[in-house]
Amino acid sequence: MKTALTIAGSDSSGGAGIQADLKTFSALGVFGMSVITAITAQNTCGVTAIREMDTDIIKAQIHAVYDDIEVNAVKIGMLSSSAIIKEVAAGIEAYTIPKVVLDTVMISKSGSYLLQKNAVQTLITDLIPKAFVVTPNLHEATALVGFEVVDQPTMQKAAKVIKDMGAECVVIKGGHLEGDACDLLYDGKTMEFFPNKRIQTIHTHGTGCTFSSAIAAGLAKGMDVYNAVAEAKKYVTMAIQHGFPLGKGVGPTNHFFALYEKAGIL
């Protein structure tokens, strides 16, 4: 069985973060493991507290996994601070980890900072150059490149700038576009759009986490980046289609319906 590791924050409500990542890995038939960078007290209405893990326990978790187990792909999510980014970058360096999907998590959908504002530059200098795929949404792409990323032409322009920061491939997510939910993959040679009709729902908690973990699962199974992104797009679309009104706010993606539908049970 192939394995995937998520290095990310915990979401107590189970819709995003480590919990969404592990559900995605399982649904896609990959054995999931985790390195927890921060604990959030979070539900469908918002984030009420954040506790960062000390860098020594983050380092120990990375070493515990890598010293024992072959890891076929890694997904990185919430990192919270520059110090944590540097620790994770050191781990990638120490084990020369190749298939890294970096989801540049910055602000939760409810508006809380999951990455300190002053850490964006560290992400650019220390981690983007080590990533195989970087997956910013429109707001994150804007913060990375310094101009507004709002439509397909600016997504293409931003993808080139982020590629020049040193990432192998860039996926700019179009979940926040006006109109269709259209993502862009740039591998340094070709620009490929992955269009999809927007699903009319407010229940999109964890969409970015689900999508980036599904890309990592595909890479772990040996897919090339194009197929990994295409399959991840199908998976996240299904998971949003079956999202549901858990709690009083923005409900989560649903992995179990996705799993059953994929297996032909539904």
Ligand SMILES: Nc1ncnc2c1ncn2[C@@H]1O[C@H](COP(=O)(O)OP(=O)(O)O)[C@@H](O)[C@H]1O
């Ligand atoms: N309402 C929607 N309908 C269909 N696809 C969506 C919708 N919202 C987000 N997506 C897709 O979910 C994935 C995650 O994108 P996005 O929501 O932009 O990420 P984030 O959670 O980081 O803000 C992308 O593939 C995006 O196109």
Ligand SMILES: Cc1ncc(COP(=O)(O)O)c(N)n1
């Ligand atoms: C711990 C944690 N990590 C990431 C997200 C972003 O979630 P989304 O996938 O909805 O952008 C979150 N809300 N909480």
